[in-house]
Amino acid sequence: MADLLQIIRNIVEMMGEFTTVVSVVCFLIGVVMLITALKxxxxxxxxxxxxxxxxxxxxxxxxxxxxxxxxxxxxxLNVSLFGVESQSASSIFTYAKTTVGAIKGAEGKEMIEGLVLIVQFFGLIGVGRGLYLLNQSAQGGQGPKTFGPGLTFVIAGIVATNYPLVAGIIQSLISTQP
Structure with missing residues (x-):
């Protein structure tokens, strides 16, 4: 039976292919929506x-x-909300020094980096889902039932794609240390 670290390593190795698949699917959704808009x-x-x-x-x-x-x-959107571009998964140790940055072992750090990369990937999917819900809202289908969740998915997806910075902000808010 594989341990958690090996599972995360396997997912991280496939993350490039997953990101490519999501990019291609989003491009195809864009093509379908463009044809629909023209119709x-x-x-x-x-x-x-x-x-x-x-x-x-x-x-x-x-x-x-x-x-x-x-x-x-x-x-x-990352630059608009946070003033910086998307941060790499390893930068979480820079932003959250007293919480996540206190992890000493290489395996622990590798696991945290892998989990952050997975969160960032799900953020990308969340932005796509939010755009889809916003499009449904514009069609007049469900009205406010899709606009609010659509906007929430877009904002939450952006927060997830910049998770290292958000973790640092949360640590600064709740930490008692200067």
């Missing part, structure tokens, strides 16, 4: 004035563009 725009144009708004085609077109450039979107 919605054509349908809206054929209906004539007064038969509906342009909100749905325009929102779908914009969100399709965001799906095309999901990694760039994540970097831009």
């Amino acid at each position: 919605l725009a054509q349908k809206r144009q054929e209906q004539g004035p007064g038969q509906g708004g342009w909100n749905s085609p325009i929102a779908t077109f914009i969100i399709a563009g965001l799906f095309f450039s999901l990694p760039t979107l994540v970097d831009v």
Whole structure:
């Protein structure tokens, strides 16, 4: 039976392929949304004035563009929210010195780095899910039932992709040491 460290090592080794798959899926979702936006725009144009708004085609077109450039979107939102680009998993030891940084063993540090990398990967998926929910909200499907969760997924995904910095912020807030 494999131990936890070996499981994390195996997942970290495959993380490059996982990220590639997520990027390709997001690109394909962007293509499908772009085609859908063009169909919605054509349908809206054929209906004539007064038969509906342009909100749905325009929102779908914009969100399709965001799906095309999901990694760039994540970097831009990280800079907007935190003032820095996405941090590497190993930087958690720099930001959270008194909590995570106190781990001395190499295996412990490797495990923490692997877990942080997994959290960052799930953050990327969370941003994609949030964009999808925001698109559903723009379509008028569930209304506020999808806008709030969509925005929450985008913000939580950005927080997760920059987890080392967030861990440092949390440590600074709850720590009694200067």
